[in-house]
Amino acid sequence: MVDLTLSEEQLALQRTARDFARSEIAPLVSDRKSGAAPADLDKRTLGVFRRGVALGFTRLMIPEQYGGLGGSCMDHVIIAEELAMGDISVAADLFNLATTMPQLFLTAGDEALAARWLSHLAGDGGYILAGCLSEPNIAGSELFCPDPDPKFGIRTHAQRDGDHYIINGNKSAFITNAGVADYYFVMARTDLNQALRESISIFLVPRDTPGLHIGKRTELIGWHLSRHAEVTLENLRVPAANRLGAEGAGGAIFAQAPAMAVGLAACFVGLARSAYEYALAYAQERRSCGKALIEHQAVALKLADMAVDLQAARLMVWDAALASDSDPVTACTTKGPAAKTIAVDTAIRNAQRATEILGAYGVTAEYSTGDMLNDAWVGYACDFTRDMLRLSIVPFLAPQN
Ligand SMILES: Cc1cc2nc3c(=O)[nH]c(=O)nc-3n(C[C@H](O)[C@H](O)[C@H](O)COP(=O)(O)OP(=O)(O)OC[C@H]3O[C@@H](n4cnc5c(N)ncnc54)[C@H](O)[C@@H]3O)c2cc1C
Incomplete structure (x- = not known):
C-alpha cells in the first residue's frame, strides 16, 4: 500500500x-x-x-x-x-x-x-545553474528528435582537442539564468555526422570561461523575476574532464534524471494553489445580494473544482516524485511528463477560474489574477511543450491493470 x-x-x-x-x-x-x-x-x-x-x-x-x-x-x-x-x-x-x-x-x-x-x-556558496540545450535556428522540440538522420537536432559542436573540447554554437533566447548562472550545463554534439541520440554530450562550463557570451535579456509575458537570454559559445575551451559520462551519453543521462521535470511540475501545483487560495479569500470577503460570493452556488462550485483539480495534480506530482526516487526511467518516460502536463493544465484552469471569481477586479493590473494567468501559460512551453510531452508518452501507451 x-x-x-x-x-x-x-x-x-x-x-x-x-x-x-x-x-x-x-x-x-x-x-x-x-x-x-x-x-x-x-x-x-x-x-x-x-x-x-x-x-x-x-x-x-x-x-x-x-x-x-x-x-x-x-x-x-x-x-x-x-x-x-x-x-x-x-x-x-x-x-x-x-x-x-x-x-x-x-x-x-x-x-x-x-x-x-x-x-x-553542496558547498556553502550555493550555485545558480543553467542548462544550454535548445537552439535558435531549429525548433526547441527537435532537441531529442528520434529520427536517426544526423541532419536533425542541435548543431552546437564540441571538437576534441587533446584533453579539451572546443565548443562552438548558439543556444536559444530562453536559456534560464543566462547571465547570472555560476555554471552552465552545455549540450553539444561531438559528431555532426552521427545520429543525434548517439552524438550528444553534456559539458559543465564555469561562468567565466572565455568564449561564453550572454545575449540580451528575453522578456516573457510572466515569470518576471527570472532571467532568460541567448547564449553564444565561441571557441569555448572546456576540459574533457568536465564532460558528464562517456562521449555521446548525454541523451541517456537526461533520460534517467527526472527530478528537474517533476520539480517543475510541483512548481505549477504551487501556482494552481496560489490561484485557488487567492480566489477563496476573495469569495469569502466580497458580498453580493446580502451573501458572501462563496455562498452563491455558481462561485462555490468553481472553488470546489479548483480544490479538486489541485489535489489531483498534486497526487500526480507526488506519484512521479516517488517514481523518480525508485524507478527513474518510468518517471522520465511517463510519470514526469504526465505530472507536468496536468500541473500546468491545472495552473492555467485555476488562474482562469480565479480571474472569473474576481469579476472586473480580476482583469485589473492591481490584482494578481492576470499575473497568475501569464505565469501559468509559460508552462505550456518551458521544458517541452504540452503537445510534445503528451507525444513523448505515446510509445509507452499500454493497457493499465
Ligand atoms: C520560460 C522558459 C524557459 C526555458 N528554459 C530553457 C532552458 O533553460 N534551456 C533550454 O535549452 N531551453 C529552454 N527553454 C526552451 C524550451 O525548451 C523550448 O521553448 C521548448 O522546447 C519549445 O521549443 P520552441 O519554443 O522552439 O517551440 P517549437 O518546437 O518550434 O514548437 C512550436 C509548436 O509546434 C509544435 N511542434 C514542434 N515540433 C513538433 C513535432 N515534432 N510534433 C508535433 N508538434 C510539434 C509544438 O508542440 C508547439 O506547439 C525555455 C522556454 C521557456 C518558455
Missing part, C-alpha cells in the same frame, strides 16, 4: 519553505508590482536565493556522502510547491534547477566526477 502521509521531517521542511516563501519571495512580487527598479529587484532576488541556499534547499538532493542532505525527490517537491506559492519563477528557475540539476552527475555514473562536483555544489 502506498502511504502518502508526510513524515515529521517533511512537515518541518514544508513549514520552513512556506515561511520562506511568505517572508522572502512574496515581497519581491509585491515590490515588482509597485514599480521597484528592475536592477534592484534582480539584486534582491539573488539575495533571496542565497538565503534559501543557507537553509539547505539546494543541497537537499545531494547524497550525504558528498556533503548534501540526502533528501529525496519527494522531499524536494514538497518544498518546490511551497516556494512557488511565493513566486513560480523564483521557485522554478533558481531553486528547482539548483536542487535538481546536480542529479545529472549521479546518472552520469562516474564516481570521481560525482565526488568532485557534487561536493563543490
Whole structure:
C-alpha cells in the first residue's frame, strides 16, 4: 500500500519553505508590482536565493556522502510547491534547477566526477545553474528528435582537442539564468555526422570561461523575476574532464534524471494553489445580494473544482516524485511528463477560474489574477511543450491493470 502521509521531517521542511516563501519571495512580487527598479529587484532576488541556499534547499538532493542532505525527490517537491506559492519563477528557475540539476552527475555514473562536483555544489556558496540545450535556428522540440538522420537536432559542436573540447554554437533566447548562472550545463554534439541520440554530450562550463557570451535579456509575458537570454559559445575551451559520462551519453543521462521535470511540475501545483487560495479569500470577503460570493452556488462550485483539480495534480506530482526516487526511467518516460502536463493544465484552469471569481477586479493590473494567468501559460512551453510531452508518452501507451 502506498502511504502518502508526510513524515515529521517533511512537515518541518514544508513549514520552513512556506515561511520562506511568505517572508522572502512574496515581497519581491509585491515590490515588482509597485514599480521597484528592475536592477534592484534582480539584486534582491539573488539575495533571496542565497538565503534559501543557507537553509539547505539546494543541497537537499545531494547524497550525504558528498556533503548534501540526502533528501529525496519527494522531499524536494514538497518544498518546490511551497516556494512557488511565493513566486513560480523564483521557485522554478533558481531553486528547482539548483536542487535538481546536480542529479545529472549521479546518472552520469562516474564516481570521481560525482565526488568532485557534487561536493563543490553542496558547498556553502550555493550555485545558480543553467542548462544550454535548445537552439535558435531549429525548433526547441527537435532537441531529442528520434529520427536517426544526423541532419536533425542541435548543431552546437564540441571538437576534441587533446584533453579539451572546443565548443562552438548558439543556444536559444530562453536559456534560464543566462547571465547570472555560476555554471552552465552545455549540450553539444561531438559528431555532426552521427545520429543525434548517439552524438550528444553534456559539458559543465564555469561562468567565466572565455568564449561564453550572454545575449540580451528575453522578456516573457510572466515569470518576471527570472532571467532568460541567448547564449553564444565561441571557441569555448572546456576540459574533457568536465564532460558528464562517456562521449555521446548525454541523451541517456537526461533520460534517467527526472527530478528537474517533476520539480517543475510541483512548481505549477504551487501556482494552481496560489490561484485557488487567492480566489477563496476573495469569495469569502466580497458580498453580493446580502451573501458572501462563496455562498452563491455558481462561485462555490468553481472553488470546489479548483480544490479538486489541485489535489489531483498534486497526487500526480507526488506519484512521479516517488517514481523518480525508485524507478527513474518510468518517471522520465511517463510519470514526469504526465505530472507536468496536468500541473500546468491545472495552473492555467485555476488562474482562469480565479480571474472569473474576481469579476472586473480580476482583469485589473492591481490584482494578481492576470499575473497568475501569464505565469501559468509559460508552462505550456518551458521544458517541452504540452503537445510534445503528451507525444513523448505515446510509445509507452499500454493497457493499465
Ligand atoms: C520560460 C522558459 C524557459 C526555458 N528554459 C530553457 C532552458 O533553460 N534551456 C533550454 O535549452 N531551453 C529552454 N527553454 C526552451 C524550451 O525548451 C523550448 O521553448 C521548448 O522546447 C519549445 O521549443 P520552441 O519554443 O522552439 O517551440 P517549437 O518546437 O518550434 O514548437 C512550436 C509548436 O509546434 C509544435 N511542434 C514542434 N515540433 C513538433 C513535432 N515534432 N510534433 C508535433 N508538434 C510539434 C509544438 O508542440 C508547439 O506547439 C525555455 C522556454 C521557456 C518558455
